[in-house]
Amino acid sequence: MQSDLPLTRDIVLVGGGHTHALVLRKWGMAPLPGVRLTMINPGATAPYSGMLPGHIAGHYTREELEIDLLRLARFAGARVILDRAVGFDRDQRLIHLKNRPPVAYDIASIDIGITAEMDALPGFAEHAVGAKPLDIYSDRWRDFRARVAAGQAAPQVAVIGGGVAGVELSMAMAHALRSDGATPGVTVIESGEGINGVPHATGRKLARAMTDQGVRFVAGTRAQEVTAQGVVLPGGEMVRADLVVGAAGAYPHGWLADTDLPLTDGFINIDETLQVQSDPALFACGDCAHMVAHPRPKAGVFAVRAAPILFDNLRAAASGTPLRIFKPQRDYLKLISLGGKVALAEKLGFALSGPLLWRWKNRIDTKFMHSLDALPQMDSPTRPATMAQGVADILDAKPLCGGCGAKLGGDVLQQSLDTLKPLQRPDVLTGPGDDAAVLRIGDQRQVITTDHLRAFVDDPYMMARITAVHALGDIWAMGAQPQAALVQIILPRMAPHMQARTMDEVMSAANDVFTHAGAGIVGGHSTMGSELTIGFTVTGLVAGSAPITVTGARAGDALIVTRPIGSGTVLAADMMGQANGRHVAAMLAQMAKPQGDAAQLLAGAHAMTDVTGFGLAGHLMTICRASGLSATLTLDAVPIYDGAEALAAQGHHSTLFQPNRDAAPVLGADTAKAQLLHDPQTAGGLLAAVAPDQAEGLVMELRAAGHDAAVIGHLSDGPASITLR
Known part of the structure; x- marks a missing residue:
């Protein structure tokens, strides 16, 4: 909901990890007036890691697995930029993106997760997929499963890495392929002598579960190369596979190494307030972060527990109040899926397995997803006790739409146009009613149109692109070549540095669209108002004797x-x-x-x-x-x-x-x-x-x-x- 208070601070959440998703939910319930909140993420949704093995096994649909970041952002009153962060300029406080100009921040938080892409392994990039990022892996898995069902691929899978993630996913894939009527051949390749990262007793239970699922565990060896036929081991032995999945560890995103961020093994160093070391304007959380005072393994439980602290500390950083300390627990309960609807629970070296534990895990996971899906209904602003007749009827109707949905009805507009007395000029070739006016200028035919849109997305860059395309529609529809554009912008009240940022985003997007169309921006007008509104007046030239x-x-x-x-x-x-x-x-x-x-x-x-x-x-x-x-x-x-x-x-x-x-x-x-x-x-x-x-x-x-x-x-x-x- 748009606040009447001016905007003075930009808080940017980089990445749609679990911590940031929970922060969006909390922000929607208690926004900080004066803050423009932004989330940057490559996709509109983010897979929930806790349910990924169940999705791979076929127990959950894609929709049940996905956190809808756009819906959460709408609830939080935040804008979403669908792009991938590729760099930071901490001196200028800029986040560099893959596909659009940098985004400025006053305060930012990084929650981009990790990757399992094994770039150093020959052939991996061409012939394999990492288990993380989760969305890329889950998409590749669905495609592979469809190809197997169509007889276009053999149900043979190789998993590089015999830790909990590799073991869990190998059993999930074997279960799903068998459920599809195929006879799976799933092999896990591990450099160590057993299942990595679990106590011996837990490892024995997991090994038995893999045997029950028909998964082969090859220990004490390393992948040398990935080819179109599978994984090459030392000595030339080949593990045949039509799908190769990398799960050999948690790797930081490579672009972090090209920044001046303080890193440990590629992960961002943070202190107990979740702030990046020596940078009070920057936070980091989740698997991409390294807690210097309390090192912990990469696990979703820490990301979830950190969310309330990050929420409070972002608000504190923006309002100048003290920050809270985050102290993660030393151990946590691990619930590991075993392919079918059976799970293993492990804590402090003790392990149990069975269907009841899968139901317990399912209840925990679905409760978490429900908390991000069943968003609370927030109170509407209080209405005056006494209003003029008809006000309540308008307020009770649907909320006013943005874009063209906010236009007046055609009948209302036509009634007004019908009252106009046409101006008789030989150089004005059309009257009201067509897409654009047609003017004669010497031997040329020029068309001119104007349009503006009330914002329906909170991203000024995207809103400007869409509005420019929309305004050019009249020119294109008449067969004219775009020529020039005037810009009209209404910005909501905000601090001068945020006005400059917003204007830069609008003008950059508009210039890109008009330049691509062959037109130039030649001027315009700007003012402040209650909400973002963008408009363009555009001219075009007709190559032939008459426009369409x-x-x-x-x-x-x-x-x-x-x-x-x-x-x-x-x-x-x-x-x-x-x-x-x-x-x-x-x-x-x-x-x-x-x-x-x-x-x-x-x-x-x-x-x-x-x-x-x-x-x-x-x-x-x-x-x-x-x-x-x-x-x-x-x-x-x-x-x-x-x-x-x-x-x-x-x-x-x-x-x-x-x-x-x-x-x-x-x-x-x-x-x-x-x-x-x-x-x-x-x-x-x-x-x-x-x-x-x-x-x-x-x-x-x-x-x-x-x-x-x-x-x-x-x-x-x-x-x-x-x-x-």
Whole structure:
């Protein structure tokens, strides 16, 4: 929830580890006013390590395994940057990222985990996968399991490393392959003489469990090389495998060695407050950190126990109050999965195993995940006791959406436009109603458009990219070449150094999009307000004699759309904390992708528009009315964003949905997918009417260029209308 207080401090969480996930939950329940909280992580979700062996064995689905970081961040009021950290500049307080400009911080915390990638082993990078990062390994495992089921790979697996992780995962993989009807051949390769890192009695129990699962344990040897055929041992012996997994240890991420961070064996040195040694602005936690005063093995229990301390100390560092001390326990209970729904419990050298222990472990793990999924309902701001009539009705309605979902309804806008007296100028070639105005400047045709968006993501860089793509949509839809852009930015109240950071992010993203499109940013205006709003006024030049408009469609034309619909519904659900983070992240990435190449492929269209606030049906109706035609849509052919149809079926809609539906009714079944035709789109696709004999070829070219394009219907003679089939 946006605070009315100014922002004065940037706290950045680097990595989506367990500690940071728990900090997000706690922050949502008790945010510190004046702080802009940011999380940087490569993906929208993070696998929970405690349930990974159960997922590999087939006991848990991917959704049950994943921590939805986007949903947690929404609850915490934090922005999420989906990118990978690759460096630190502690003097300038900058975090360098792989795919976008650096992010500045006042206070930061690092929780990036570890890796099991064995870069020094020849052939590992090309032919193997580390057990960590967990998300990469779990994805590779699902692909391998599918290939085995399809007969495209043999059910042979080699695990390099005979510690608890390697043993646990080897039994999980053997169990899953056997459950699929395959006869697994799983081999664990260990340089020591037995299972590493456990007491002798525990090792004997684990060895018996591996034998029961048909797992072969090869001790006292080392992997020399990984090839496409498997693992080469000393003397040339080959362990055949179509999947090789590295689990031979906990390795720090390599980029840390290229920083000036204080390290021990590649892990970040921290003191008892979780602060990086000699750097009060930087914290570290989880497996990537080394507790100098209390060295401990890499285990999730310490990450979970550290979360309340980190939460309090981040707040203390931002508010100038004393920090707390973290003292990890000396020993902890280890619960090890044995492939099937059986687990072994070990502590202080004593070990027991059985189904009851797996149920105990399952209860602990599912309780942890439930705490991050069933987020508490926070109290809404208190309303005044007495209000004017109608205020409560508006407040009780759905929250105001961002992006195009916040636009006025088409009928309201048209009523206002109808009152205007057209200005008769020979150099103004169009009146209100098309995508952009067309001006004559000498022998040139120039188009000009303006658009602005109320922020729907808290990341100014991503919001600027999407807004720029959205504003260019009108230029591309008219077949024009982008020329110049003016910028309008409203920033929420914040300290001057944060204003500078935010402006840098917005301008960097906008400049990247416009430069790529061939246009230059030539000026603009900025001010402060209650929330982030970004807008652009864009001009473009038409190469031919006339731009593409909505009036030129012909009977028989095929209708092509270049992008899925449903963004308004997904964003509305995301505001309520009900959308899947992976779906939201994938959708935002597509919305931020320019469509200049798609416009070039569609340059021969008879009519074209971009699908934005009035939805696919509304913008198609504009073509129908302007061209005097009716449209028939094949609903099954209309592409939609992942998750949108299910959310619409649950009743999630943008605030503009009903006005859109009233303005452009569609004849046909009123299904959840049909309702998405009225969903307002931000940075939506191009909608083109093209000659029917060219449609399929154009779609093939568009898809080859990376656009999710489809032929969705056709136009016919008749009064303006839209019918589903």
